[in-house]
Amino acid sequence: xxxxxxxxxIFILFVLYKAIHRFVNKEISVYLLILWCGFWIxxxxxxxxxxxxxxxxxxxGIKRGVDLIIYIALFVSFYTLFKMxxxxxxxxxxxxxxxxxxxxxxxxKKD
Amino acid sequence: xxxxxxxxxxxxxxxxxxxxxxxxxxGYEVIVVDDGSKDNVxxxxxxxxxxxxSHPVNCGQGAALKTGTEYARQxxxxxxxxxxxxxxxxxxxxxSLVNYLxxxxxxxxxxxxxxxxxTNFPTQKRIILNIAKIFSNKxxxxxxxxxxxxxxxxxxxxxxxxxxxxxxxxHCTEILSLIIQNELRYQELPIVVNYHLDGKKEVRPKLSMxxxxxxxxxxx
Numbered sequence: 001x002x003x004x005x006x007x008x009x010i011f012i013l014f015v016l017y018k019a020i021h022r023f024v025n026k027e028i029s030v031y032l033l034i035l036w037c038g039f040w041i042x043x044x045x046x047x048x049x050x051x052x053x054x055x056x057x058x059x060x061g062i063k064r065g066v067d068l069i070i071y072i073a074l075f076v077s078f079y080t081l082f083k084m085x086x087x088x089x090x091x092x093x094x095x096x097x098x099x100x101x102x103x104x105x106x107x108x109k110k111d
Numbered sequence: 112x113x114x115x116x117x118x119x120x121x122x123x124x125x126x127x128x129x130x131x132x133x134x135x136x137x138g139y140e141v142i143v144v145d146d147g148s149k150d151n152v153x154x155x156x157x158x159x160x161x162x163x164x165s166h167p168v169n170c171g172q173g174a175a176l177k178t179g180t181e182y183a184r185q186x187x188x189x190x191x192x193x194x195x196x197x198x199x200x201x202x203x204x205x206x207s208l209v210n211y212l213x214x215x216x217x218x219x220x221x222x223x224x225x226x227x228x229x230t231n232f233p234t235q236k237r238i239i240l241n242i243a244k245i246f247s248n249k250x251x252x253x254x255x256x257x258x259x260x261x262x263x264x265x266x267x268x269x270x271x272x273x274x275x276x277x278x279x280x281x282h283c284t285e286i287l288s289l290i291i292q293n294e295l296r297y298q299e300l301p302i303v304v305n306y307h308l309d310g311k312k313e314v315r316p317k318l319s320m321x322x323x324x325x326x327x328x329x330x331x
Contacts, residue, residue, distance in 0.1 A: 020295075096170045096278055100178045101145070107182055108163040110140070 001048070008047040012040045114209055115140040115188040117179030119172050121197035122148045124155065131159050133202045134194070139209075142182055143196070146175040162186070172261075173275060173282025184267050192264040200262050204302040208264040216297045218269045221255065221287075222262035226301035233306055253287050256299055269295055 016037055023033040046053045046069075053065035062068045116139045116210050120127050134141050136322055141161040145152040147169035156163055166175060176193055183191045190212060200222075208220045224230045225244075234241070240259060247258040261283070265273065273292040275285045286301070290297050 059169065092278075093276075095168075096174050099166045099168060099170055100174070100181065103164040103166050103178050104182055104185070110160050110162050 005047050010043055012044045012047075015040050112155070112190060112213060113140065113186070113188045114190045114191045115183035115186060116175055116194050116205065117144060117181075117183060118140045118196045119144045119146055119154060119179060120147050120148060121146045121169065121172070121175070122150055122197045124150050124324065126178060126198055127152065127196045129158065130196050130198045130279065131161065132302075133198075134205075135160065137192050137202060137206060139192070140183070140186060140188065142179045142186075144174065144175040144179040144182075146170060150324075161255035171278035172280065173285075174278035176282065177275065177278075180270065184270055188267055190264060191267055191270075193261060196263050199304050201303055201305070204262060204300075205264070208262065208300055208302075211298065211300060212264050212266065215298065217298045218299055219263065219265035219273070219290060219295055219297045221257070221299045222260045222302035223255075223299040224256035224260060224302060225256045226299060227303070229301075229303045231306065236306065247284055253284070253291060255287050258287055259283050260302070262302055263320055271291075 019028070019033055019036045019040075023030065026038075041109045050065060053068060057063065057065045057068040060068065062071070116134060116137075118127070118130065118134070118141060120143060123130075131141065131143070141159075143152070143161050143163050145157055145163070145165040147166045153163065153165065162182065163179055166178065178191075180191050190209060192205055192209060194205055204222060208222060211217070212220045224232070224240075240257075243259050244255075244257070247253045247255065259280070263286070272295060273289050275282045275289060277285045289295075297302060
């Protein structure tokens with residue numbers, strides 16, 4: 001096993017510990033726990049057995065496994081950015097709505 | 112006819128006082144909306160016979176105008192005017208826009224700095240405003256002579272159709288789009304804007320604004 005694989009496994013164990021800890025403290029739902037643990041276990045398996053990603057890459061028609069990882073990472077990053085942008089816009093709109101309500105309720109009328 | 116003038120302010124300090132001194136003799140209801148200024152606007156306007164609203168945090172000029180306009184509607188105003196706090200607009204232009212609205216079959220009257228040659232623009236501002244005009248006319252499909260002008264007067268009866276949502280400078284082009292979409296009757300009138308005020312730190316228009324207008328057109 002290479003040093004890189006050892007570092008990845010230690011990091012994944014740390015992430016899994018944090019996820020379980022948060023679940024025990026009822027900070028995240030069981031669905032998020034399964035999703036989060038599933039994702040990192042998959043990353044761990046790919047790190048230890050790179051042949052998995054090579055097999056998947058060949059299966060979907062991409063030559064190299066690393067290319068598939070880059071494509072997936074880009075797709076997930078852009079999708080997350082899009083989701084966050086939509087959420088941020090909604091929050092901004094909600095904040096302006098609350099600020100407006102406060103301003104209208106606390107308006108000082110002309111004497 | 113009850114006319115309310117909405118004056119959004121953000122860190123205008125004592126300049127707001129001179130604007131109020133000019134506005135009050137008109138007899139219009141004056142609604143000052145402090146958009147989260149760092150200076151104590153409540154103290155600055157203390158003693159003035161005006162309506163005062165305050166945003167606890169800075170939300171942008173479009174949002175402040177909307178708050179003031181909503182308040183004007185609650186007051187039962189027939190006409191609402193938007194007027195800058197920094198003293199750039201002239202009260203005589205405001206009065207002429209209000210009078211035009213009252214005596215003609217239009218629903219909104221827009222000020223335009225490009226319908227006469229009396230406004231002495233800083234060079235950079237003139238260039239950028241002309242670029243903004245090209246953006247609005249060719250890309251967004253509007254045909255107004257001054258899409259970024261902040262002086263406008265309209266009847267409260269059209270407020271449901273003039274429901275702008277943009278909280279920053281984009282509210283100007285959004286209002287124009289709403290005018291066209293809802294087929295509102297409008298008129299542009301020449302106004303003069305004073306860009307050479309004592310101690311005024313000029314807010315320079317940026318090319319990024321044009322980019323924002325463009326992105327807003329395609330992605331919003």
